[in-house]
Amino acid sequence: MDVDWITVALLVVIVWIIVFLQPKEPDVHPLILHSQSVISRIRYPDESATYRSNQTPHGQPLLSGLSISRAYEQPKDGDMRDILKLFAQNEKKATIGCVRGNDVEYYGNARFIAEVNKFASTIVELVPGASKIAIALPNNYENLVASFGSAVAGLTVVLPPANTSDYTETVAQTVKQTSADILITSAGVIPSSALEACASMKAVIVVEATHDVSFTSMTSTRPIKSWSDFLSAPSSTDVSASQFNAKSPAMICLSPQPSGELLETEISHSELIAAVGAQMAILPRGKKISPEDRTGILLPLSNAYARVMTYAAMASGSSIILTTSTTSEVPLGALSPGKPTIIVASSTSVQSMADDLRYLTGKTARNSIQFRGALNILRKGRMPFANEFFMHKVKVSEGLRLVYCPFAPGSNTLLAADLSAIRGMFGCSVIVALTLPRIATPITQTHIQDYRDDDGGALETAAGAPLPCLECKVVDVGEHGLTSEDAKGPSGELYVRGPGVQSGGKEDGWCRTGVMARWNTDGTLRVLHVV
Structure with a gap:
């Protein structure tokens, strides 16, 4: 019988690798x-x-926050603006990528920071005195821009639940129940008739699929602006010096109940920052989220845990990979084009x-x-x-x-x-x-x-x-x-x-x-x- 010595040699090498190259001691004591x-x-x-x-x-x-240390100063908890600053420090590597099919569209760090600041200054001029903004968007770049921009402007972010049978009705119910002043949504999600029923709403911003979409069919007594027009509008308001009240609500998460009602949960800035800081601190050295990582978010950003993990990854300098999804039932392979090293x-x-x-x-x-x-x-x-x-x-x-x-x-x-x-x-x-x-x-x-x-x-x-x-x-x-x-x-x-x-x-x-x-x-x- 002929012996295939090449096959035998390969088997010996494989066994040697498995037996001798695997570490002998446990990874942790x-x-x-x-x-x-x-x-x-x-x-x-x-x-x-x-x-x-x-x-x-x-x-x-x-632990009560990000524990930001400066020379000769006591560490401070920080706020959403500090998360932005930490994310900006990894300017060469940190990006936000959106997976669309087999392609990934990347948005640079500098562009993201600039659009967040632009959003913050423009939103306070669009609706002076507004306090709540409802974000009804899938996991995309615009969602993160609106979230950070609203925080910098001092607005409370309202998050409608994603996993519902009638998303249009859920969004409308969310705006009515929370008395949101502004709504940001995707094109075609909310009909004009539903907008008119939301008495508290003073303006709508629509994120278009392409820049060629026309909104002439959408009529309302309230201002309706496309995302591109909104960000290109001139603004002169400086919100960089705005004061944060740590006890004020940073976001309101809603979850559907068996009765059909939406349960509101207010999360203050101090609670949110403490949660983010805990995730940054809990992992042992060498295992922490780092600027070398690419963190993929499969959970809808309407989920508080998804928000906390996204902000913790950004504060750690990691890139973010998103899928345009509004459901939690997404396979892990959906993020593969973005090659994530961490998945939520x-x-x-x-x-x-x-x-x-x-x-x-x-x-x-x-x-x-x-x-x-x-x-x-x-x-x-x-x-x-x-x-x-x-x-x-x-x-x-x-x-x-x-x-x-x-x-x-x-x-x-x-x-x-x-x-x-x-x-x-x-x-x-x-x-x-x-x-x-x-x-x-x-x-x-x-x-x-x-x-x-x-x-x-x-x-x-x-x-x-x-x-x-x-x-x-x-x-x-x-x-x-x-x-x-x-x-x-x-x-x-x-x-x-x-x-x-x-x-x-x-x-x-x-x-x-x-x-x-x-x-x-x-x-x-x-x-x-x-x-």
Whole structure:
């Protein structure tokens, strides 16, 4: 029998690479994963001790902002203008890219800053005295310009929910309910009849698909301007010295309820900046978002978590990659033309990707062996190399190193095995964040180097540790049989407080979440159910 020595040599080289080039030690010391929170030494009756991030132990102040340091000055929290300044510092690399099919349209850093300032000065002249501006746009460049421009001008941004069956009615209902003064929307989204029913609205800005679109068919008693005409209009108002009230609302997020109503959540400037600062600080050195990254946003920008992650990436100097999407059910491969290194995606998108990987690994024995080998490396605490074959099959670009996935109690439940499949085949970390609609910041999130899947159970087994901008505790709930004396770990209703959280009107600052949870022995939170 002839022996193909070339094939044999290649197999030997592959085995050598797998065995000898993979690092032997875990990526992070096991003791770090077994002590992910700082627990207070005292507690009150009928509740657990207070849990904090390891970065802000008890006795130190919670993180309240960007911690911008200057020589001989105390670090300050900053505001939206400081995020712009930090983004502008990476002038050579930082861009905003919009994926349209297989093409990406890039907008330079300098152009973005200039158009934000132009927007801010023009908007205050268009409607003097305006306080609220509704932004009903997909994830695009104009959305970010309008968002930062409105913040610089001192306007509160109103964000209609994206995932609704009748978006036109939702936008109209949003404007009426919040009494927004200005509406920015895409061409063809809102008919003239719907505009007339919004009594508070004083002006409309329409983002046209091309500069040749005519708006003669849109008639209204209120001014209607195209985006290009609005930005080219002369303006002389200087808004650079405008004062920020940290307690005033930065944005109002609306979420649909089963009854058909829209639930309003006001997020102040201080809460937003604390949430952004926490995301910039939480990752360990060498893993932080950097100017070398390209952060892709798959979640709609009407989502508070998507906003926080976008602003955190920009403040870190990262480029931003967007898709013109108004839904959270977008595959990770939709951003591939922009070659993102970081992706912020919904649990639905992550679940879909995991299903595709599971299908591929079961097609052939070779795929199955590769998959099991990667999982074995993960269980030893090491991240395997990315599998280019699988990444090509599911249309995910090479270089992906991190996926953020928000998890809301009661929504789609990911399995730990799903996250292991993505880590193993893509060679990238997955961070899952526990989020609630009425709180700007995630409450907890998993450690970037925590690859444990335990028994492959539901994601609630590892919701992560608190962020540095808040502290958490659980309070006994007798009717649910949950007590802080539980042998499995302190259990009860989750309460949170800190700079990134609304106080809910309570003097002590604690905010009820309605989430029933249990603290694990490693300082991470386990979500049980929601009431």
